[in-house]
Amino acid sequence: DTAVSQTPKYLVTQMGNDKSIKCEQNLGHDTMYWYKQDSKKFLKIMFSYNNKELIINETVPNRFSPKSPDKAHLNLHINSLELGDSAVYFCASSPWTGGQYNEQFFGPGTRLTVL
């Protein structure tokens, strides 16, 4: 299947731990994103990468570090997890044609619970 995939789907961990979420897309897109959906279902962008280069860092704490080893992958590493990090994290990707960004395709989400 062509899609955006994320692992794990659920992540439960203790405060202070370090965890990673992986994202892969096989759509051949140039741009990838991370979004956070809070408990009220509000969605906000965290990062975007275009061809492995960071384009957007939306005032996210330094504890969050995205890494893009290649165009098809954008992983999210979180250090020293806090209770407020509990949320659903969505990865997305989009093509980049003619200098214009297009609609984004979303992964299934990773529900992170920090205890």
Added chain:
Amino acid sequence: AQSVTQLGSHVSVSEGALVLLRCNYSSSVPPYLFWYVQYPNQGLQLLLKYTSAATLVKGINGFEAEFKKSETSFHLTKPSAHMSDAAEYFCAVTYNQGGKLIFGQGTELSVKP
């Protein structure tokens, strides 16, 4: 600051009734506009998009939306609701600032039998 407002966090309609979900954006510069749907415990799926072509946009599952620049609106409609339409709907805009999507607060659509 650029923002998107969805009027009504929860809309309830009867099966077969008209669905109208409202979305307004705050900018004098026309953005690209999108409607996404999120079913429980799933990711977001694109319903339709406006990218400065036709102002009436048709999407999947019988949904359509009309871009009205004078009203800075992009309301989503469906003539006849189906039980399977029950979900969370998000309006979003982008001004191509690195592809950043700005989302509205979401509207939960309930469909009564």
